[in-house]
Amino acid sequence: MQKFIWPSLLLLSACASLPAARPHAFVPPPPPGAPIQVCWVDTGGLSVAGSYGAGGSTVASTWEVTSAALVIRHPKGDLVLDSGISPQAQEEKRELGLWGRFVFAQTAGRNTPRKSLTEALAALGVTQPRALLLSHVHADHAGGVALLPDVPVWLAAEEKQLVEAELEDSSGVMLPAHARAMKERMVPIPFVAEPYANYDAHFDVFGDGTVVVVPTFGHTPGSVATFINVSPQLRFVHVGDLINLRESIERNVGKSRLMRWLTDEDSSRTQQEVAKLVQLHARDSELFILPAHDRPAFVQLFGDAGGGEVPPCIGTPPPSLTES
Numbered sequence: 001m002q003k004f005i006w007p008s009l010l011l012l013s014a015c016a017s018l019p020a021a022r023p024h025a026f027v028p029p030p031p032p033g034a035p036i037q038v039c040w041v042d043t044g045g046l047s048v049a050g051s052y053g054a055g056g057s058t059v060a061s062t063w064e065v066t067s068a069a070l071v072i073r074h075p076k077g078d079l080v081l082d083s084g085i086s087p088q089a090q091e092e093k094r095e096l097g098l099w100g101r102f103v104f105a106q107t108a109g110r111n112t113p114r115k116s117l118t119e120a121l122a123a124l125g126v127t128q129p130r131a132l133l134l135s136h137v138h139a140d141h142a143g144g145v146a147l148l149p150d151v152p153v154w155l156a157a158e159e160k161q162l163v164e165a166e167l168e169d170s171s172g173v174m175l176p177a178h179a180r181a182m183k184e185r186m187v188p189i190p191f192v193a194e195p196y197a198n199y200d201a202h203f204d205v206f207g208d209g210t211v212v213v214v215p216t217f218g219h220t221p222g223s224v225a226t227f228i229n230v231s232p233q234l235r236f237v238h239v240g241d242l243i244n245l246r247e248s249i250e251r252n253v254g255k256s257r258l259m260r261w262l263t264d265e266d267s268s269r270t271q272q273e274v275a276k277l278v279q280l281h282a283r284d285s286e287l288f289i290l291p292a293h294d295r296p297a298f299v300q301l302f303g304d305a306g307g308g309e310v311p312p313c314i315g316t317p318p319p320s321l322t323e324s
C-alpha cells in the first residue's frame, strides 16, 4: 500500500496559497473565569514525511503524528475533548468496506498505540467526565467512545446526522463500532448565533469563557474547533483536522492534496475554514493554533508526553480538585 502512496504524494503535493477569508468582525475573547487544567493523552501516533501534512514544500521534514485526547478539568466538571485511537481499531476496521479500509490503512490505521486513555483518566482521578466533546467522528478522534460508556457525546447536529446516516448505511467515513457505541448518547452542541473571535456562532461550555466551541464545518459535515483559555497568557484553539501542521498557518496553505483527497468531506469548504484560521492568527497572534495531529505542537504546549501513566498537564487544577 505504501508503494502506491508515496509516488501519489509527489504527484499531488503542488499547491497554491489560499485566497483570503472575507473580512469579518473580531470579538476578543473575554478573560477566562475559572482556573482550569488541561492534560494531553497521546493515545497513538506515527511518523511520516512532512509533505504528507501540508501543501507545497514543507518546512518540517517529518510529520510526527499524535492521536490525542485532551482532558479538561474545570470546577464544574471534567471534559474530554476527542478520545484518540481505539485500542481495538485493528479489529474494528474489519467491518469497513474496501474504500473505507483503504483510507483507514493510509490514515488512522497507521497509528501505533501509545498511552491508554482509561489508565490516564484513572491516574488523573477522573471518574465520570461531564461529556466527551468530539471535534469530529473520524476513527482517530472517536476511538475512545466505548471506553467512556455512560458519558454524553457532544457533537455538532450536522455530525450527529452523519453518525445516524452511518448507522443506517456505513460509507466507511467512521468505524461502525464507534457509531453504535455513541448511538444512544449523542447530544447536539447548542451553538448560539453570537460572534466569538472571527466566527458567527459559538457555544461556551461552562459559561465562563474557558472552553468555547465554534463550528468549522467541511472536513466532516459537523467538524468543530475548540478555544481553550487556560489563562489570559495561555490560550489555544484545537482545530481538529482543518490543518495537520502549524506551519500551514504561517505558509497560508491547507493540508496536502493527498490528505484533503483522502479525508476531507468538502475540501473547498475546509480550505475556506483554513483561511479563517489564517485570518484569526493575523488578528490574535498570541493565540496558539493546535492541529489535532501535530505532535511537536502538543510537546510545545504540554512538554514531553513522558512514559508514565500520568499525562502532562498545563494550567491549574481547580480548587475542588486540589482540596480533595
Ligand SMILES: [Zn+2]
Residues within 6 Å of the ligand: 136, 138, 219, 241, 263
Ligand atoms: Zn479527521
